[in-house]
Amino acid sequence: EPEVTQTPSHQVTQMGQEVILRCVPISNHLYFYWYRQILGQKVEFLVSFYNNEISEKSEIFDDQFSVERPDGSNFTLKIRSTKLEDSAMYFCASSELYAGETQYFGPGTRLTVL
Amino acid sequence: ILNVEQSPQSLHVQEGDSTNFTCSFPSSNFYALHWYRWETAKSPEALFVMTLNGDEKKKGRISATLNTKEGYSYLYIKGSQPEDSATYLCAFWARSYNTDKLIFGTGTRLQVFP
16 A cells, blocks of 8 residues: 655754755655644644645744655655754655545654754 | 644553544634544554534444534544554644644544453
C-alpha cells in the first residue's frame, strides 16, 4: 500500500542553523501539508500546498519557514534559522483530493534544536 | 478561536471491554470531522472522515457518530483488544473566508490490558 515517507527520522541541529525536512507524498496525491507537534501539545497545522503554491498557512508559518516541491516527488519544509522553540515532531501529509478528504500522514521527523 | 476538545485524556480498559471517547468542536465553519489512530512511533492512520450531520461510520469493531449541530462526535470501540492501544485523535476541518485547515484535539490515549 502506498505511504508517505519522511527523512530524516531525527534531526539534531544548533540554534540558528538551517534545516530541510523532506517528504515523499503518495504519488497521485495533489494536496500536501505540514504539521508539527511540540512535546505535550496538540498537533498544529503549519501549511497546505497545492498546484505549486501555498494554499493556506498558519500564524506559526512565518518568514523563517518555506515549502517547496522541487521535483515531481519531494515536498520539503525549510526552516532558515532554527530557534529552540522549533523543537518538535514535524509531520508531512498528503491527500488525493481537497480538504475534507482523508489525509495520509508520514511517520514524522523529530527535530531537536540545541 | 477555533478549538477542539477530546475526553477523556487517557483511558485504561481490560481486554473485551467496550469504550467510547468524545470529540467536541465548534458548530460553525464546519466542513469535515476526521478521526485518526496513532500508535507510538508510527504514522497517524486515518479511521474516518465524516461530513454530514447524523453520519455514522464503522470499520470493524470501531464506529463513530457525528452531530454537527451541537458540535460533537463519538468514537466507539467494541470489545477492545490490546492492539487497539493507541492515541485516538480527532480533527475538525474548519472552512470559512479566512480559514481552511485541520484543527486537532489533544487526543485520547487508550491502553487495553490483556
